[in-house]
Amino acid sequence: MRARLETLADRWETQPPGWWRTSTIPVSIQHGDLHDGNVAVDADGRARFFDFGDSTVAHPFSTMDLPLMLARRAGVDQAGTARLEDAYLDAFTDLAPRAELRAELHGVIELAPLLRAHNWLRALTPDEPGGTVRWDPVAADGWGRPIEHWLGQLGSSPRT
Template sequence: MRSETSVVVDRGRYRDAVTPWEDEAWRTTALGWVAGELEALGLRSTGEWRVRLRPWSVLVRLAVEGRGAVWFKANPPASAFEGPLTAALARWVPEHVLEPLAVDADRGWSLSSDGGPLLRDVLGREPANPRIWEEPLRQYAAMQHALTPHAREIERLGVPGTPATALPGVFDRLDHTALRPGEREALRELRPRLLDWCAELAAVGIPDSLDHADLHEGQLFCPAPGRFTFFDWGDAVVSHPFCSLPVPARRARERYGPHVLPRLRDAYLEPWTGGGRSTAELRRAVSLAWRLSALSRAGAYGRLFPSAYGPARAAVAADGARCLLELLGDPPV
């Protein structure tokens, strides 16, 4: 399979990170699994492989004869749930995700079709229009709403469960050592207020659901106008669903300015209206979740390959610790 193939490797800013890809035996086994799964589907890899190596994943894009491309992904143990989770989502909310072509749950491997252009690509070629984020946020929130009955099933797949009432414990377990002393002290002083915010958010009564935890414009496909599919669930948690909003809202704010935030918040909230909760209560819940979402995202930075050590691991840990500083700022909506 490899003798006729050119390989392009992208390590990003983690040049020293050791991933399973560096292990020839692992690489041979993994690529043999890919070849076998493709053969079972009547497909054959041809042309270039593009390999993206990060401390938290191995991703390989393989050109496939007559089909475009497929993607192989290897997750570390802490996010090995991604393949089984994606397969389950394809059963529960098939209109919102891609069904994987193959999954090896024990090894954290999955094989997926290419989903078409990314929202990032669409944003790059269309005139600036801040409303372009509104429909994907509605669809994503509708998916979360539909998944609330499956929250415990999702946890049984291995996705960490962090309800609002558990977030103070998450805060206590996270590593603050990469922060400056003054920043660490400010976070320690914040803890009593953190308890109050968590209790207030839980009291709103929105049920837990799946939180992607990194829903930026490179994590959703636009296979057709007005249709969006969501992928890359390796950072996911089961938590308060509104914790998903800050990542996409910040990306939109960076591109269009802060005036877009109220519209995006209200578009996201549309599927959550009703149930006896007022608009004011829902908006207050968004403000609370905006701040508290930093805890789930900071925790996801620890989902690395065991072999990823040294400067690469330290750099990722520092990024995770910096997420915690978002607790100190006032939510913009």
């Protein structure tokens, strides 16, 4: 895993300057677990989001990894996921052209598993005075080793 992470880091550092250095999209609070089970619609038809336990301050595109993954698992084809991406990116077209936004989205999603792994590290850290974050392997085994799972997703294409 260490060699894979080093290879991924080297690849990102040797590419021409990209979104991680020049993004016009400001960071914001990201839900971190956005799916239909965490959305309720009120009597007036307004969506209400809840369960912000996995939220982070991050690039806003990082939250799209889960909806795109769930869409693919549900059998949505590449054209359908492109429409889903377009619907999300519409809110940002005043900041950059759609093609640049799409490239940035794919780059952010490629690294989004780091946020998910970090969230699990926080969740699997025993509650102790001082709030020290440390690995609890017993808790990790009970949840199917999620940190390793998300780190294993690093570098995955958002379209596969």
